[in-house]
Amino acid sequence: HDLDLTCSGCGIAIQTEEKSEPGYAPLNSVIERENPVCQRCYRIKHYNEVAPVPLNNEGFQKILSDIGRRNALVVKVVDLFDFAGSWVKDIKKYVGKNPILLVANKADLLPRSTNWERVENWLAHEVKKQGVAVDQIFLVSAKKRIEIENVKTAIEARVGNRDVYVVGTANVGKSTLINGLLNSFGEEEGAELTTSRYPGTTLSTIRIDLPGHGSIIDTPGIMTTHRLTDLVSPKGLRDITPEEYINPKTFQLNDNQALFLGGLARVDYVEGPKQGFTFYCANQLNVHRTKLENADELYEKHLGTLLTPPYEGEEINPVLTNWVTHSFTLKSGHPQDIVISGIGWVTLRGQHYTTVKVHAPKGVDVHTRRALI
Numbered sequence: 001h002d003l004d005l006t007c008s009g010c011g012i013a014i015q016t017e018e019k020s021e022p023g024y025a026p027l028n029s030v031i032e033r034e035n036p037v038c039q040r041c042y043r044i045k046h047y048n049e050v051a052p053v054p055l056n057n058e059g060f061q062k063i064l065s066d067i068g069r070r071n072a073l074v075v076k077v078v079d080l081f082d083f084a085g086s087w088v089k090d091i092k093k094y095v096g097k098n099p100i101l102l103v104a105n106k107a108d109l110l111p112r113s114t115n116w117e118r119v120e121n122w123l124a125h126e127v128k129k130q131g132v133a134v135d136q137i138f139l140v141s142a143k144k145r146i147e148i149e150n151v152k153t154a155i156e157a158r159v160g161n162r163d164v165y166v167v168g169t170a171n172v173g174k175s176t177l178i179n180g181l182l183n184s185f186g187e188e189e190g191a192e193l194t195t196s197r198y199p200g201t202t203l204s205t206i207r208i209d210l211p212g213h214g215s216i217i218d219t220p221g222i223m224t225t226h227r228l229t230d231l232v233s234p235k236g237l238r239d240i241t242p243e244e245y246i247n248p249k250t251f252q253l254n255d256n257q258a259l260f261l262g263g264l265a266r267v268d269y270v271e272g273p274k275q276g277f278t279f280y281c282a283n284q285l286n287v288h289r290t291k292l293e294n295a296d297e298l299y300e301k302h303l304g305t306l307l308t309p310p311y312e313g314e315e316i317n318p319v320l321t322n323w324v325t326h327s328f329t330l331k332s333g334h335p336q337d338i339v340i341s342g343i344g345w346v347t348l349r350g351q352h353y354t355t356v357k358v359h360a361p362k363g364v365d366v367h368t369r370r371a372l373i
């Protein structure tokens, strides 16, 4: 049983004895395959199965804390669709004095009309606000393999004989990025990291040699609980995860109107003149407009049927229906986004004095920011 083998998908130690324990793989699959994968990765890959996460956050943090003690190059990945939600707050603590390349991933989700220079300036501004120095910022799509070459070139220029650590919260696309980079570095098809829609796919560090350099190391993503994506069911996740360019939806709202984002959050326009509210959410998410005075009743009656996700008949995480209210008063000035972590944001052009309330599950991060787009 001491196999001394790790899963090439998620990095966990492989064992062939206990089916219900992490790292299990049937013995014959381990013998037959050059790059064996555990049963969990096999299922994620072939059946799109949900991946239960058998590790706790302390384990993740210990792995990350090691980086600061080494001489390394750090590639920090964030999700452009949820910048604040995917930002690792303790990044400085983890990486120590090592240089950071910031990769803002999932650029393919932003609308076609996006002004990329503006987004890049926005990122630089936000990163500075966090008090973190990064050497360079890249806007990429790991999935569509856009701008991966530039990341590769920057890594090559800096890496020397150091190792490259890829870090970020769960689900930002680290494994997808590494698969893309390996391809760019000319690695033949071989081991492929397991990627999935569900946070927490990579379980341990995975080290892959870069020809002529050190290694590239995938780290398990830090798990969070403040993103709606961390809380919804697999079916709900499908509804709130954008799969392609977002088509922003603008609603001309009068005050005393409300908009439901599925059954997961509600935006109330409390006070101000008629104006456009532009929503950036998954195109397939069902958005429902109503009068403010009818909103509570509508929720009571139609949660799970008209207002989905969550869905009637599925086991609903009680957190999802325990809403708290966030109040915002926006003065006229610059365009502002109100962000609901994991589901998207609404942009107000900043022309009027406006009062808005957002109702969202307790613990989900809701905040305003200078408009991204």
Ligand code: GDP
Residues within 6 Å of the ligand: 105, 106, 107, 108, 109, 140, 141, 142, 143, 144, 168, 169, 170, 171, 172, 173, 174, 175, 176, 177, 194, 195, 196, 197, 198, 199, 200, 201, 202, 221, 242, 243, 244
């Ligand atoms: P990790 O947990 O950070 O390693 O993230 P994964 O690589 O497993 O990716 C998480 C999810 O994000 C998967 O559903 C990926 O298909 C998706 N994803 C990764 N990169 C991109 C991207 O560039 N664009 C989009 N739209 N989705 C991406």
